[in-house]
Amino acid sequence: MTVSRRDFLSSGLVGVASGVIVPPILAKGVFAAGVDGIHNDRVLVVVQLAGGNDGLNTVVPYADPAYATARPTVGVRPETVLHIDSNVGLNPALKNLKSLYDGGSVAIVQGVGYDNPTYSHFENLYVWEYADPKRAQTDGWLGQMLGSQLDSQGHPLAGCALGEVSTPPELRASNAIVSVIQSIDAYTVRGGGGRQATAPALYRSTPGIYGTLFDQALSTAEYGMKTLSLGATTYKPAAQYTVAGTAPAANTLGSAMQLTAQMIVTEPSVKICHVVLGGFDTHQAESARQSALLSELDAALSAFMQDIAAHGQADRVVLMTWSEFGRRIAENGSQGTDHGAAAPLFIIGKPVKGGLYGEQPSLTSTIDGGNLKYTVDFRSVYQTLIRDWLQGDPQSVLGASYPELPVIKQA
Amino acid sequence: MKLTGIRLSRRQAIGVAAGGALGAVALHYGLDETGSRPKAAAVSAGGWPSPLGDQRAMAAHLLRRAGFGYTKADLDEAASISYDDLVDKLVTQQPDPLAVPADATNHNLVVRAWYAHMATTHAQFPERMTLFWHGVLTSDYRKAARLPFVFQQNNLYRSAALTDLRSLLSSVTHDPLMMRYLNLDAGTAAAPNENYARELMELFTLGPGNYSESDVREGARALSGLRIGLFDSGGSRIPAPRYDKSNPQSYADQINALVASGARFRGTVVARLHDSGGKTLLGKTGNLGADDVIDILLAQSACAPFVTRRAMTFFATPNPSDADVNDVASQFRNSRYDLRTLMRAIFRSRVFTSPANYRSLMRSPTDYMVASTRALNRPQLAVAAAKAAAGMDQVLYDPPNVAGWPSNAGWVNSTSMLARINFATTAITQTAALPDPKTGVGTQLDGVLGRDTAAAFKAAGNDADRWFALLASPEFQLK
Structure with missing residues (x-):
């Protein structure tokens, strides 16, 4: 077949007008050295619990008779709950988190959600990742912070996804550079024979719609490989990240959190770290599964807090957890729970003023056929972290102002 | 629903197109010594000179997308018939069942x-x-x-x-x-x-x-x-x-x-x-x-366009227009959802064959590894591929979530690109007799190379390094 000039022109125009493609990372030129252009020395670590963590079995309203009624098989037995107060307590798998709470460095924000929620994983992920229930934003909320407020020079390690093999959407933005590092061992070019130099040289001026994206990925990798090989010699973990007696594969979050500590300790330009623990979509046989996941979370978080404290970094790190939704109040017929709405989250760190925030939603006055009505808009959490922790401007990311929670200690 | 895509504003899209046009100036030809040097009919929307229009290049374009790449012999055979006949031949192929492995429960x-x-x-x-x-x-x-x-x-x-x-x-x-x-x-x-x-x-x-x-x-x-x-x-x-x-x-x-x-x-x-x-x-x-x-x-009117869009994003173009989708979707619906009709319509669609659509898709990790294997005349690389898959975010039967795999730009990040590059080294190391890499440039990359890949290929001192430049290149990640 042949293509006329007219065919080409018209199809080319269609391509441009419909935004055929994809790679809008703004090239910022040569990477800045040190911390030039880095907003301040504060770090936010984001731990995503993917799949929809069951909030009611994480922060358990054990004293509410409606809880036991709704969950005859899936419910956490009241005598095992780690009491926070006379109404709620933590899942027994979260024993180290309870110690941190007792030490005053854990804020539990209850009832986090938004108005008119959807019950789809993907729509909720979008809402949280882009801080936009209308799902119209095209840049992730953390990506916007990185690209516009936290790093004016484009440091390749200012935003890191650790223990992961893809860029989390919340870190994606047209002007943000993100390093994705699954492990230090794999973050290298193997094969000798000059291939460490050849590989990035193949991606200096790539044409085409993926060109900028490709070239940015390779130059980011090149910078990260050098930094990590230097950092590995100066960092030794000061905590036990692996759970004794379990296989290494069961400690993927532990490995990711250890890498997070290493990045914070060794690379002063790090601003945002993202890690993920998946598997929370517990439609069936929930109790054993969620308990194992929460144990993994508990061990990894406490080791991380211990490690950064031992390295003298605790004053500059705050960690938050989130999940795309909580789960239905009533269990289903499969010893599991279906998709739900509002749920609690944790904000953890030495700069955090521990305690309970927000209100536990009612189990009887519900929405959408048996779901929790939120009491705290998730954007209140974002606004608090943006303004009070990262010292940025929440308005430009969130588009409006939300009531803040006093969870960050004021100096 | 957007899981991995990044949408461009109109201003950004125009910026990309302009940058692409500048990049195209730097492209090199002439490494293909098979005598089948393609003429660039036009420049793709993103900036690669597009050889589409040439029968051999069209066959290669289709084989990269409707299959997993090819050897030189495969391409020679495919290019010997017309594009439309090649489409018909592919979409009427009978499936070749997977033999029962030694332990089907493993x-x-x-x-x-x-x-x-x-x-x-x-x-x-x-x-x-x-x-x-x-x-x-x-x-x-x-x-x-x-x-x-x-x-x-x-x-x-x-x-x-x-x-x-x-x-x-x-x-x-x-x-x-x-x-x-x-x-x-x-x-x-x-x-x-x-x-x-x-x-x-x-x-x-x-x-x-x-x-x-x-x-x-x-x-x-x-x-x-x-x-x-x-x-x-x-x-x-x-x-x-x-x-x-x-x-x-x-x-x-x-x-x-x-x-x-x-x-x-x-x-x-x-x-x-x-x-x-x-x-x-x-x-x-x-x-x-x-x-x-x-x-x-x-029976819902949303069904045919929804499924068609998913297929077109996978097979044809990363962000098909509503008009492109609806044209194919109506053929699909009218055929009572016949899947061969759907795929024939996609492969014959204007957007699929348009020069602007050259190299507009990114190979998934599985596609990249299997295409590398085929380009190297099919050495036994299944174990190596299974091992390397995790670093590229595509372990088969272990998807990131129920929406399945990312696509196109969703595959690009610093760690997964390194994993691809390292697989190229593994594949080359495990191939006993490497095919001629200069023929490979013509066969696998249509002779259309960017400045960086052309320089690395020329600087390479042996066939293993030439194949590394070829398989680790941005060109080979695309289709």
């Missing part, structure tokens, strides 16, 4: 056998469709413990991949791995499980906004009571062996003997667990069951 053996099959089968197009459906109607191997469910689903998708959407969805709704993955085997009349009903509407047929929460709940009721049973090769229900913890090998042996005899597990309705009351789904009321649900969804 998903690692199944995945390795699948990599080898993708690299070697002549029925490339049905194989490519199998991978497509594995991404759309995805499942997780963890739900197959001790049972041959991964093997069964793999062959089910291959045999149903090119039937029609109704047959495919009906088979999938009764597939044991899917039933377990999305909890279809758990719903009862008293407590229907919503997981499958929701994803069937949101991800498999209609997309968000085209059904309500009430439809999800009614759909779950209609799908309640399905349970997994074992059926012999004649279709009669037979008792399944009981698992004996003290003798797992005996259990595996019994299961493998059953698989070898043609017995299969599949879903069947258990009447006492099924909600036989009236239900109303998308305005249709009755005592609905699984096949009624599928028929009602297929």
Whole structure:
């Protein structure tokens, strides 16, 4: 077949007008050295619990008779709950988190959600990742912070996804550079024979719609490989990240959190770290599964807090957890729970003023056929972290102002 | 729904196009010594000079997308017939079943056998469709413990991949791995499980906004009571062996003997667990069951465009326009959802063959590894591919979530690009006799190289380094 000039022109125009493609990372030129252009020395670590963590079995309203009624098989037995107060307590798998709470460095924000929620994983992920229930934003909320407020020079390690093999959407933005590092061992070019130099040289001026994206990925990798090989010699973990007696594969979050500590300790330009623990979509046989996941979370978080404290970094790190939704109040017929709405989250760190925030939603006055009505808009959490922790401007990311929670200690 | 895509503003899109045009100036030709140096008919939307229009380049473009790449001999054969004849030849290929592995209950053996099959089968197009459906109607191997469910689903998708959407969805709704993955085997009349009903509407047929929460709940009721049973090769229900913890090998042996005899597990309705009351789904009321649900969804006007868009994004162009989608979708719908009709329409569509569409798709990790294997004349790389897959974010039967795999730009990040580059080294190291790399430039890259790849190729001192420049290049990541 042949293509006329007219065919080409018209199809080319269609391509441009419909935004055929994809790679809008703004090239910022040569990477800045040190911390030039880095907003301040504060770090936010984001731990995503993917799949929809069951909030009611994480922060358990054990004293509410409606809880036991709704969950005859899936419910956490009241005598095992780690009491926070006379109404709620933590899942027994979260024993180290309870110690941190007792030490005053854990804020539990209850009832986090938004108005008119959807019950789809993907729509909720979008809402949280882009801080936009209308799902119209095209840049992730953390990506916007990185690209516009936290790093004016484009440091390749200012935003890191650790223990992961893809860029989390919340870190994606047209002007943000993100390093994705699954492990230090794999973050290298193997094969000798000059291939460490050849590989990035193949991606200096790539044409085409993926060109900028490709070239940015390779130059980011090149910078990260050098930094990590230097950092590995100066960092030794000061905590036990692996759970004794379990296989290494069961400690993927532990490995990711250890890498997070290493990045914070060794690379002063790090601003945002993202890690993920998946598997929370517990439609069936929930109790054993969620308990194992929460144990993994508990061990990894406490080791991380211990490690950064031992390295003298605790004053500059705050960690938050989130999940795309909580789960239905009533269990289903499969010893599991279906998709739900509002749920609690944790904000953890030495700069955090521990305690309970927000209100536990009612189990009887519900929405959408048996779901929790939120009491705290998730954007209140974002606004608090943006303004009070990262010292940025929440308005430009969130588009409006939300009531803040006093969870960050004021100096 | 946007899981991985990044949308461009109009201003950014124009900026990209302008940058691409500048990049095109730097392109080099002339490395192809086969005498088939293509003439660039035009520049693609993103900046690569496009050889599309040349019959050989069109054949290569199609083989990269409708299959998993090719050797020089494969391309020579494909380029000897017209483009339209080549499309017909591919879409009418009969699927080549995956042979029963030594232990059909071991998903690692199944995945390795699948990599080898993708690299070697002549029925490339049905194989490519199998991978497509594995991404759309995805499942997780963890739900197959001790049972041959991964093997069964793999062959089910291959045999149903090119039937029609109704047959495919009906088979999938009764597939044991899917039933377990999305909890279809758990719903009862008293407590229907919503997981499958929701994803069937949101991800498999209609997309968000085209059904309500009430439809999800009614759909779950209609799908309640399905349970997994074992059926012999004649279709009669037979008792399944009981698992004996003290003798797992005996259990595996019994299961493998059953698989070898043609017995299969599949879903069947258990009447006492099924909600036989009236239900109303998308305005249709009755005592609905699984096949009624599928028929009602297929009758929605949103269905054909939704499925077509998913297929076009995978096979044709990263962000198809509504007009492009609707043109193909109407052919698909009019054919009663015939899947060969869908794919023929996509391959013959203007957007697929447009010069502007050259190198507009990114190879998935599986595609990249299998295409590398084929470019190197098919060495045995299944074990290496299975091992390398995790670093590229595509472990087969272990998708990131129920929406399946990322696509195109969603694959690009610092760590996964390094993993691809390292696989090139592994593949080259494990190939005993490397083909001529200069011929490879013409065959695999259409002779269209960017400045960086051309420089690295010229600087390479031996064939291994030349193949490294070729397989690790940005050009070879694209199709």
